[in-house]
Amino acid sequence: MSELLYRTEDIRLEEVLGLFVESSEDRAALNALKSATPTIIVGSRGVGKSFLLRVAEVELGQELSNRQVFPVYVSFSRSSLLQTADPAQFLNWTLSRLSSRVVRALTQAGYIGGMPRSVSILSGGAPSLHLLGSGEETTRIEEIATAYEESWKSPGGIVDHTGLPTVEAFRDAIEDICSACGFRRMAFLFDEAAHVFLPQQQRDFFTLFRDLRSPHITCNAAVYPGVTAYGDAFQPAHDATFIDVNRDILADDYVQNMREIVERQADSTLLSNIARNGQNFALLAYAASGNPRILLKTVGLTPRMSSSEINEVIREYYRTEIWAEHSTLCEKYPGHRDVIDWGRKFIEEDVLPELKKKNDEYLSSDRNSTCFFWMSRDAPQIVYEALRVLHYTGIVSENSVGIKASRSEIGTRYAVNLGCLFALEPTPTASAFAVAKSLTPKRMTEYGSGHSAYGPLVTSVPAYQETNGAELLRVQMEKPSEVLDITLWQKDKLRELNLLTVGAVLGASETNLKEARYVGDKRARSMRNAAIAAVFEYLSG
C-alpha cells in the first residue's frame, strides 16, 4: 500500500494544489488570507492550517500579475529554541527570520536583479546581493536568525544582532520594494505563529503583528486554538479577522470531501476497498471529526476497510492514542498537570458517558443524536483553561459562542471528537453510523456555572506560573525520538542511523540522513523536514 503523507512539510510546494480538496469553508479562509484584511486562522493540530497557508501562497504566486500581491510564507516553528538572555530575543529573531524570508522569496521569484537599495536593509547591509541566489551563501540577517535558533545549545548567551532593521525600517523597506517591483502589497503568511504554552511569545508576536500593519503589508497567521495572550497593542476584534478552520461534520458533502482527501494519495486497492465498504469509511471520516491528519493516519491502519479493522482502530486510536498526546502535555508542562488531567477526566467520566446515555435513549425513539455540550460563560476560569487544552489537542472543538441554554444562561457550545464517542459503542460499525447521521446541535448536555464536576479542579489548582522555557527544552531534547509523530518507515530510518533522541534528530544534517539505506537527496530532505517539523510541533505543545 502506498504511504499516505499526513504532514504538509512532507509535500513539495508544486504538489500542494494537486492534493488540495477544497471545501466551501476552505475557500472562504483562502479568500480572507488573500485579501487586504489581516486574517488569523485557528485550528487544532492536523486540521490543515499549514496546508491552507501553502495553498494561499501558491495561488497568490500564480495570480501575481493580476493581483500584484507578493506572498511570503514564514514558519516560526523554531521559536521554541530561543534561549538567549536577551528580553527582545523573540522580536529580533522574528524580524531577522522575516527579513531573510522576504529576500529569499524575491530571489526565487527573480526580482532580485532589479532590486532597490532597500533590500540591503533587510539583508543586514550585505552588499553582496549577487550571492543571495546561489543558495550557498548566507546573509548577515540569516546568521542572526541561525544564532538565535542555536541558542538552545548554550542557553543564556547573547546574540549580536547588529545590522538588524527596526520595525519601522523594515516597514519602509517593504514599501520601497513594493513600489520598485510594482506590487500593491506583500502578504505575510506566518505559520506556527505563537507558542501555545509561552504566553510572552504570544504577546510579542501579536504586538509585532499589529506594528507591521501598513498599506503595503498584510499579516496573516495560523495559530492553535487557545492562543489568547494578545498583549496591549493588539485588539482581536479590530486588528484581524479570526477564522476557525474546522470542517463542518454536519455538512452534506462532509464524507465526500474527506474521501477526496484520501483519493488524492491512495492506491487503487485502497480506493476499491473504500468503495466496497463505503459506510465503514464514512464512519472513519466522522470519527476524525474534520481532521485530515487523523483521517489519513487511521485510514493507513485500516487498508482493507473491513468492519473488524475499523472496530479495532476506533477502540485503540480513540480510546488510547488520541489521549496519549494530551497526556504527554503533562510531562512537558508539569505546572499544568492538574488542568490537563482534569480535562481528560471530565471528558471521559462526565461528558462522554452522559452523551452516550442520551444517544442510546434518543436513537431508540427515532430522535436526533448529539455530540455537543454547553458550558456557562460563568464557569470558573480554570475550567476554561482545561477546555483550551482539550481544544488544542482536538478532543473538543468550539461549535458556537454566545449560545443561550436553559434559564437563559449564556455560554459556549462545544463538540466532542466523534471518534471518542464512537469508541464507547460495543461494535462501532453496527451502531455508530446512526449516531453520526442524526446529529443535531440543538441537543446538548449543559454544564452550568457551578457544576459539581468542576469541584476537584477548582480546589486543587494553585496560581499559574508561566513556563520556564530553558529547563523544559533540555528535558524535551533528551526524550527518545520515538515520541515524534512521523511515519513508521521514517522512525525505522532514524533508529538505523542511531538518532535516538529528539536532540539528535534536531542536530542531524541531511548528509547524516543520507547514510540510511534507500535514502537519497530528495528523501533525506523530506525526512529531515518531516522529522524537524515533528520535533517543533512536539516542542510547541
Place this chain on the structure above:
Amino acid sequence: MTDCSEYYFTLCSRQREVLDQSLASAAAYTKSHSFIRDLELMIDALENRPEVFLLAQSVREYQHGLFFAATGHYRQAFVSLRMFMELALASVLFSSCEYSLRRWMRGEQDISWAAIIDSENGVLSTNYVKAFFEELSESAPGYRAIARTLYRECSEYLHGNYGTWSAPERLEFSDGDFVGWHEKAGSCLLVTFFCLAVRYLPGFAPTELAAVEGPMIDHLGHIDQVRRVFDVSVRTDSEGTE
C-alpha cells in the same frame, strides 16, 4: 533443432514452473479466473448491441493478462489489464454514441482514455451516470477515482517507470507482483461492472436481469441501489403497476 529453439523450450519449461507456483495460490487465481465467466454473462445479455464486440475483445485481453500473470510475465500482465479496462469502458462510452463506434470500426477514430475518464462527459462523470442511472450518480466520483488511479498504476508498467523494475529479472514467480495483479484485477472488474450497471441495468428486461444478477451482486452487492434493482418484491410491484 537449433540452439535458439532449445533456449525457447527452456523458457517454456521455466514458465511451466512459474505456473505451478501461481496455481498453488488457488484462491486468488480461481477468483480472477471466474471473472471471465462474469463478463461472458454480460456479453450474452448484450448480444444484440453493436458495441458488444468491444466488450468481447476486452475479455480476450483480460484472459491474456491472466495468463501472463500466471506464467510470470508480470509487466505484460499489467499492460493487458490496462487494455482490458480501456476496451471495456470504451464499449460503454460508444454504446451511448454509435457514430463514434462506427468510426472506430472503420479505423477513423481512436479510443481515447481522456474521453472515457472525462469529468464532464466520461462514463464515470456525474452527468453521464445521472443520465442513465441517476441513483448511482453520488457514487460516480469514487469509482472515477479508482479508474483513474488504476490506469495510472498500470501505465507505469507500460512506460517502464522506475518503481516497476523491482519485478524479477529472470522468468520466476514473484509473490508481490502476483498478489498485486490480482488485487488490481479485482479493482478493474469493480469499475467495469459499475459502468455496465450504470449503462444497462435500468433498461434490462426481467430475463436479462435474472441472467446477470449473479455477477452484478457479486461485484456491486455493497451498493444498495443495485441490490434494489434485483429485489424481487420491488420488481413485481413495479410490473404490477404497469
